[in-house]
Amino acid sequence: MKLILKILVAPVIVVLVLFVWICSALLYCSAWVFGLAGTLLGIFGVLALITRQTTNGIILLVMAFLVSPYGIPMAAAWLLGKIQDLRYAIQDCVYG
Numbered sequence: 001m002k003l004i005l006k007i008l009v010a011p012v013i014v015v016l017v018l019f020v021w022i023c024s025a026l027l028y029c030s031a032w033v034f035g036l037a038g039t040l041l042g043i044f045g046v047l048a049l050i051t052r053q054t055t056n057g058i059i060l061l062v063m064a065f066l067v068s069p070y071g072i073p074m075a076a077a078w079l080l081g082k083i084q085d086l087r088y089a090i091q092d093c094v095y096g
Contacts, residue, residue, distance in 0.1 A: 009094045016087040023080050031073060038068040 045060030065071050 005094055009090060013087060013091055016083065016090075020080060020084050020087065023076075023083075027073065027076055027080065031069070034067045034073055035069065038064045038071075041067065 041060050041064035045057050045064055047057075048054075048060055049057035067073075
């Protein structure tokens with residue numbers, strides 16, 4: 001019975017491994033783009049605040065935070081870590 005469970009769970013673990021690898025590569029590649037976008041939005045937000053467009057400046061600064069390494073990319077990395085934890089939990093439960 002345990003052997004059948006191991007055979008059935010193996011493809012699930014392989015799919016989770018491939019998914020984590022692909023998402024890690026995408027997260028790594030998007031870090032550069034998000035860093036550049038965050039920098040530009042931050043600069044434009046400060047310029048908008050200097051020119052007394054307070055609402056637009058605040059909106060741009062919030063958007064800059066969301067695309068900065070502490071916003072959406074951090075949430076994606078956290079979620080990717082949880083998926084990897086799930087894979088390890090399944091692997092430990094089935095394979096001992």
